[in-house]
Amino acid sequence: MPTKARKTWAQQLQQNHSVTIAMSCAIVGLSRCAYYYQPKLQDDSVIVSVLNAITDRHLRWGFPKCFNRIKKLGYKWNHKRVERFNRTYRTEVLDLYLFNNLAQARRITEEWLTIYNTERPHEVLQAA
Structure with a gap:
């Protein structure tokens, strides 16, 4: 139970x-x-900004290359945390919309990030 x-x-x-x-x-x-016990909610906005910076410059890179670059930049995030964010972003944004241009994709992503970091029920709360 x-x-x-x-x-x-x-x-x-x-x-x-x-x-x-x-x-x-x-x-x-x-x-x-x-x-x-009160779970501590994690703010993934730093991960988001670092991943966005990498993928803006290297559009065709997949997760392994992006994660290796993150490690080379000195961040010590566990790959599972970055993969969890990537999975959530893909299922809640990328798979649901057909973007007409990059500006629209960025606007929808910014709206989603606000919800992701402040309003949504975090996965960690489901274990409590």
Whole structure:
């Protein structure tokens, strides 16, 4: 059972049956550390700007070359984090629109980035 569901059950036990946090966590099999844990949301705007700078200059480069350039520039991001952003961008922007020009693509991307970094439910929250 996911941690998020256990946390919800523990909160319901506290509200409906006036039990302590420790007792409700023990009943649903949740550690108190997990109960209090607040995930830290990551801002991917730096990754976005670095990837945009690389792909603006090297239009035909794929992910491996772009990631190698990122490493050579001194960034220490895990490739999975960069790939996750790339996957999300492809499925939520590139696969959904047919752009008429580069300006339109940039405008739609900027709008999407605002939502991506501020408004959307982050994947990390689904694990909590």
